[in-house]
Amino acid sequence: MSARIPIRGLYVGSLLLLLLSLSGCWDYKNVQDNNYVTAIGIDFQNDKYIVYTQSLDFSNVAKQEGVKPKDKVPVWLGRGEGVTLDAAINNIYNSSQLPIVWEHTTAIVFHERVLSQNMKSMMDSMLRYHEIRYSPWVFGTHVSIKELFAVNNTFNLAPINSLLHNPMDMYEQQAYIKPLSLREMLIKLVEPGATLLLPSLATNSKQWFKDIKPNEQYEVDGIFVIDDNSYKGWQSKADSLGLRWINSSSARTALAIGRDNNKHQVLLSMETSKWDIHVRTQGAVLSYTIKANITGSIDEMLAPLPESEIEELAEDKVKAEIKHTFKVGLDHNADLYSLHQYVYRQQVTHWKRQGNGRNITLSPGDLDNIQVKVKLVHAGMSKLKQK
Incomplete structure (x- = not known):
């Protein structure tokens, strides 16, 4: 006649087995x-x-x-x-x-x-x-x-x-x-x-x-x-200001503009909404186009300028910054806008012909077309004049 195991003993045994299977924080x-x-x-x-x-x-x-x-x-x-x-x-x-x-x-x-x-x-x-x-x-x-x-x-x-x-x-x-x-x-x-x-x-x-x-x-x-x-x-940083217009961020950046080389008649808060770089080939010659569409608002106005003139002055200032940064980069023999990368992506046949890019050089005239469009979306507390 086999001995019976008490039900309570089964419960206790099962509980002990479960405890053994639990992981602990030993370390x-x-x-x-x-x-x-x-x-x-x-x-x-x-x-x-x-x-x-x-x-x-x-x-x-x-x-x-x-x-x-x-x-x-x-x-x-x-x-x-x-x-x-x-x-x-x-x-x-x-x-x-x-x-x-x-x-x-x-x-x-x-x-x-x-x-x-x-x-x-x-x-x-x-x-x-x-x-x-x-x-x-x-x-x-x-x-x-x-x-x-x-x-x-x-x-x-x-x-x-x-x-x-x-x-x-x-x-x-x-x-x-x-x-x-x-x-x-x-x-x-x-x-x-x-x-x-x-x-x-x-x-x-x-x-x-x-x-x-x-x-x-x-x-x-x-x-x-x-x-x-x-x-x-x-x-x-002063020589690198052109880089802020050629990135995928829409973060806020300030731009001061004015007539007749006066840099502080209007202070704008700008956001880059869209930009693009395009490469063209004419035989062995390369040229590059940069396009940027930028929205902005007025933070401060010290002179009563019409909206169209503010946008035009802002476009000229952005173009100048892009050109300046490009030329300063050339002084260091550096391609700050990674233009060669766009040659590889858009003109890969030319890239391969030029020793996989090793023989491609940059000169000040290569960035011959900079297209900038600025649109003011808010004037703050200022009322803008119309031409």
Whole structure:
């Protein structure tokens, strides 16, 4: 006669089996038990790569939610060096007291000295770290990266809330040089005919103050130009204004115009709605046409100009900026508008005949046709005169 197993015993046994199948948090770590790298800086000196890391004290940052911090949020910097980029990154591990997590990196900064190296090879080495995503913002700089990463943010906020880690907020408010992601950078490095324009990150201590003491802040002051994996130099923001009309963004940008070289009679707020670049061939000669349709509104009017004249003056100003940026780029032997890329896309037979683009050159007269149409959609509080 077989022994009966009590029903209660079956319940208990089944429960124990279920508990054994549940996963547990055996390797769980508190947020403060890891070193979270939020920014990476790369330099090159004395034939060695130097890597800087910026890490935040997340245990301190977490306490700030809903409350403005009274004290400066601490920033921790790491430094490693080596004959290769990989060796420099591994050198950082030597004295780290916590496991380093790279998945929260939101910014990568390249010093000008490293831009003369083989960027394609260097990026291949970096992306072998599977934790580094394609989403971080990328910048170039003239400034010491160590000093750049230690900049104090306004209101004692964490650096993660700054232009370094979140440039789109500032760009959407005032668009000049478009932020660039790591994914976009890699595309520009390998795409035929494309020119990489790396935003130049600097510091500005003349415009913001804590009480009466200058407070250094981040600023994008120009671009670093890399064409065909070759560094072509730096160009100021003032010389790069034409680029703002040749991008897919509809962010706000200011344009000051006036009669008789008076630049400040009317201040416009512009948005690029549509643009296009077309390539024409006449035998072995290439020419390029840029078309831009731009909408705008009036922010300030210091002289009573009619609407049609404002639009005409704005069109002339935009054309002048596009031409100026193109010519300054030629001084650096650089194709700032990536015109060669449009040759590859629209005239691929010509591209192949010219050594896959290697024999195609640019001259000031090649950009012979710039068509700009400006339409005012709002006059603010101003009443416009009609001709």
